[in-house]
Amino acid sequence: MIVTFAIIAASLALLRFWTLGWFLAVLPDSMAAFAVDSLGILLSLVLSLLADRLFRYFYWNRIFRRKKGRKAPALVRDLTTAIFLAIGLSTGLYLEVGVAASGIAAASGATAVILGFALQTMIQDLFGGLSINLDRSYAIGDWVTIHAADLGAADYGRVEGIAWRTTFIRLNDGRRLIIPNRLVTSNPITNHSRPDGAKRLTVEICLDMRVPSERAVNILMGEAVKAARARGLSQHPAPSVLVDRIDQDSVYYSVRFYFYPDRISPDEAQSIMLRAAQDAIRKTALPTPVQQVELTQPPVTEVPFAQEARQAIRRVPLFVRALSAEQQGDIAARCRLVILPAGNTLIRQNDTGGSMFVILDGAADVTVKGIDGGEQQVNVLALDDIVGEMSLLTGAPRTATVKAATPLRVLEITKEAIEALLPDAPELLVQFSQILAERQVQLAEASNRTVHKKAVEQDLLSKMRDFFVRSFSAGD
Structure with a gap:
């Protein structure tokens, strides 16, 4: 692509400065002047595109990737291209026609105000996308939860793309959620992939009040430590079991453990831990709370x-x-x-x-x-x-x-x-x-x-x- 733009630029320069006179001799003066100005502006645009391609090749594809360890966001690269084109167009107009960029801006000021009101949400989305790419609050491949009132329940999914106006998120059930960037930048986001490493999850287990808490914690802890060897879960930090709350006839235990969001979904991770806890409860016959009317003294649950x-x-x-x-x-x-x-x-x-x-x-x-x-x-x-x-x-x-x-x-x-x-x-x-x-x-x-x-x-x-x-x- 760089070679192609270089050849086109060289051809336009040759035509503009050396060979064009041979053809203009047979054209009327007004058409000749238009042809010269058009070739000059076109040459300026091609040179700006050539400069953009060189900038992409040497900075975005080499220096930036080596320093950051990732590709530059497409939105930022496209914005850089737009800036190069704007510079090339304004330079061509100034050199060939004598129109300064400040004059164009002043003449279009009123129009810009009208368009600004009409395209307010689109502009917010545009600058929201630019902000996301610059501050790197999340990137493609990250697992995020977006807490936006306009979306109803918080949505958990994997970021698949960040465009000029929207962010694309693949939800757990396979659907694709398309969110305007202005909603992303104006609402809280939980990024489960940052920083790197395992993230904590919790499952709640409810047992009968009569089960000794020490025995319940030991049984649940043992199963949690063993289950943490499953794919996508982490043994470090180690799982823990806490008594979360107590009501009239129940004790609620929180089993805390860690998982890798990029390897397994939270639903799957919690299912692994719940199955392990269920097996332990079933094997040891630990009682779960049920509504009951006791006419006799309740049995002792401490097993001899x-x-x-x-x-x-x-x-x-x-x-x-x-x-x-x-x-x-x-x-x-x-x-x-x-x-x-x-x-x-x-x-x-x-x-x-x-x-x-x-x-x-x-x-x-x-x-x-x-x-x-x-x-x-x-x-x-x-x-x-x-x-x-x-x-x-x-x-x-x-x-x-x-x-x-x-x-x-x-x-x-x-x-x-x-x-x-x-x-x-x-x-x-x-x-x-x-x-x-x-x-x-x-x-x-x-x-x-x-x-x-x-x-x-x-x-x-x-x-x-x-x-x-x-x-x-x-x-x-």
Whole structure:
């Protein structure tokens, strides 16, 4: 484009100053003067366009982009082009016809006033668009909420374009909202993309007044920390749970967490957190408030540990598949409660151990040592998750470090609890080996490795028998 304008400018200059006389000799004087003036003005306009293209190439496309890391707004570039054209036109008129720009402005003053009143809203939109591009309150790709009374409810969406008069926003439901720029500049705007980083969201959970607040907070916190690993959510800053308000029979908890607006919509992020909270409430049977008339003394909602242990054991797939209800009860009776403050270590990688744990409430980080010796997070455990089953059944060293991310309550199942069942049910080791072998085969397939289930099963069974036979010998 630059070369094209340069060739046109050179051709017009050649025609205007050197070769035009050959053709004007045969034209009347009035037509000759008109042709000369027209060529001079046209040459001035082409030179102004050439200057604009050079300015675009060297400043907008190179210097500006290198300094700002982005393209210059189209509106600002177009305005610069208009200024170059105005300068070129006024220069051509002055040099060829002798008309000064001040004279044109004075002559058109009255007309400008009339047009100003007639086009008041259009001019506001124009300068609003210019203001948006200059102060960079938002840019294309940003997620914004515009709070304008003329729009009714606040609209949330992604900025798709900023034109001379309007801003284009793609709403969550796929519709396109076209807003006059004057409304944007005269109303508050929430820019969810500025500054960079995760932004906070909140979901509200309502539970019965009789649920101990400490237990409710721990359960909700554990699920929130675990759910924060989902795509589009952020683990840092960490989620938090606060008691928001209390009424006659309900306590409202605010679960606060962070998400990335450019990766997931607020509705999707809140849905992830609400589903996690719903699962926790369902598993633990936490009561939600309902209107009721109580004719007897209300039941105590503080769950006794023995009952909580039985319920937890019945939710562990390993024991549900291998043990009868009676055997599950026997194991629950031999379990013990472990309570850890946030930051304390439950198990450490490579340590020997002979027990497994079931998360009752709270959350725990699972980390392994990387090649550089640093800790790398691989998972987050929360309600009903288990850890340490291989150590419990085979005596294998711990394969990861588990640390309490929040105040943590866990159920510890020891080797002795399993040992007590074996004299009457030695086939349990076979069932355990089959279940664990299935899990190892699934993990291998997920990482594109090939293993033979029967071989894995036999290897696990051999380790289990060896581990428990040594224990029996020690007890005789």
